[in-house]
Amino acid sequence: GESVGLHLPTLSVQEGDNSIINCAYSNSASDYFIWYKQESGKGPQFIIDIRSNVGEKKDQRIAVTLNKTAKHFSLHITETQPEDSAVYFCAASSNDYKLSFGAGTTVTVRA
Amino acid sequence: GAGVSQSPSNKVTEKGKDVELRCDPISGHTALYWYRQSLGQGLEFLIYFQGNSAPDKSGLPSDRFSAERTGGSVSTLTIQRTQQEDSAVYLCASRYRGQGDTQYFGPGTRLTVL
Numbered sequence: 001g002e003s004v005g006l007h008l009p010t011l012s013v014q015e016g017d018n019s020i021i022n023c024a025y026s027n028s029a030s031d032y033f034i035w036y037k038q039e040s041g042k043g044p045q046f047i048i049d050i051r052s053n054v055g056e057k058k059d060q061r062i063a064v065t066l067n068k069t070a071k072h073f074s075l076h077i078t079e080t081q082p083e084d085s086a087v088y089f090c091a092a093s094s095n096d097y098k099l100s101f102g103a104g105t106t107v108t109v110r111a
Numbered sequence: 112g113a114g115v116s117q118s119p120s121n122k123v124t125e126k127g128k129d130v131e132l133r134c135d136p137i138s139g140h141t142a143l144y145w146y147r148q149s150l151g152q153g154l155e156f157l158i159y160f161q162g163n164s165a166p167d168k169s170g171l172p173s174d175r176f177s178a179e180r181t182g183g184s185v186s187t188l189t190i191q192r193t194q195q196e197d198s199a200v201y202l203c204a205s206r207y208r209g210q211g212d213t214q215y216f217g218p219g220t221r222l223t224v225l
Contacts, residue, residue, distance in 0.1 A: 034213070043115070043202055043216035044154070089153060097142060097161065097206075099214065101154040 002027040002100035019077040023090030030092040115217035132188045136205030144204040
């Protein structure tokens with residue numbers, strides 16, 4: 001099966017700085033990668049995804065990069081804001097429907 | 112439009128009791144998932160429904176857990192004879208097959224077994 005893991009359980013970042021969260025996966029057949037943001041007391045919220053045929057995707061202050069050789073993908077947040085404080089989950093899929101999730105990274109933005 | 116909704120938002124029960132958790136997916140979504148999230152942990156896949164196909168039950172932790180989806184829409188997750196280790200947040204997600212693999216989550220039901 002698929003194993004997905006985050007490199008850091010917590011990340012503290014100064015407001016206005018850039019953030020990077022890295023996620024490793026084990027299954028070389030994985031072809032879909034996704035990031036979710038979860039705020040306290042809420043369900044995970046989709047933020048960005050990427051397929052294996054591209055190396056980078058951007059959406060305003062958010063970007064995802066994929067390194068298939070190293071089997072990891074990263075979430076990039078530009079000019080991190082207080083509202084970016086949350087738990088971020090990565091997930092990967094090698095089939096049409098089932099996602100394997102990592103344990104989550106808690107991002108804290110310092111004012 | 113309306114997102115995925117779940118009820119109740121919180122459920123406290125006594126060990127040994129049965130509980131039912133409800134999920135209303137996004138209208139028109141053919142795929143529905145249940146996950147379990149223990150405190151400080153990631154999401155553990157439980158079960159997947161897709162249209163009229165047989166569900167993928169490979170993630171259900173024991174035979175005390177079951178789920179059904181009636182009419183291809185609303186789903187109910189049932190836990191029989193609850194144990195303290197069942198305490199967790201139970202999340203439901205739905206997906207419109209044909210638009211990629213994006214799953215949209217509900218707010219979850221926090222289950223506490225005393």
